[in-house]
Amino acid sequence: MNADAIAVDVVVAALRRHGWRIEAPTRATLPAEFATRYVAPLPDALVAWMGAFASCVDPADRAWFVTLDGIRTDLEREGEVEGFAFDAFERMSMEAAADDALAQAQVETFWRAHVPLLLSVYGSYQYFALALDGERRGAVVYGCEPEFEETETVADSLPAFLQRLVDVLDGGDDVAPFSFALPVREP
Template structure:
């Protein structure tokens, strides 16, 4: 798994992303990650920052999930926006139910708000504003997202290409 993380991070760096080494992990796993699959916990623990060049798209790090984070954009920002937008108790329940099953792993503010999250069954979903909870599956497993980053196959995933590689469609040199 560590090799998969290393290779995915290297490919993102080749595409112009910034990666900083992980911070100390002595504090234990943040409560927001208690339901996350083990590969996700290990991935978010493998860096302290992983973002595109203009910092408009980023993978959340283990530190980002800490409740004491003072960052301008919280790890659960889209959940909070949905809660604020809910107008009925039923809508509040639906928002809460959705986010109990999904852990955001990547946030984007480039051209609108969107995210990638890992569902409790391991699938990676993509959601956008204004209805964040109307997410669609883009990969069956989190590891498939990392393998995609490494391989960048000819049959591209338009959502992932746009988020991670600015939709340029250019092939990275190997």
């Protein structure tokens, strides 16, 4: 499949084959408060992906995709979120930098240029995000605790990331960081 275009239904089918629970979207509109927090407009493909389902969670409830429905719920709860909000790792970094204004500014700058796609608590807190700015604009990066803002590029684009995810889930290219962040097994 062309890495520049992968159909949502192909990815959803692969996730379902591996036991991921996927719920249909209920409020798949982009919250303005979410869109305006970033340094650049969110790509249409990203908004379409995040709006494709209300929730998308792995069988062990330890990895999940960030969705528009989930974001809207997180924003409505105004910081009183059970579990992990879409910006949980940003909040953790801000808390860790509480006594350092420069470090807080660096954390904020990083997260205004990276949209979380998938969060995971397998072994450690980790995530995949879409870069919106700089040299890696459009690429998907991987980060983990304790320094969430130190990342590595895992795919040149969202479609390439989704294709690689399908390949990894289906028993192919089982390489880090996917094998750290997701339950990878044979179909």
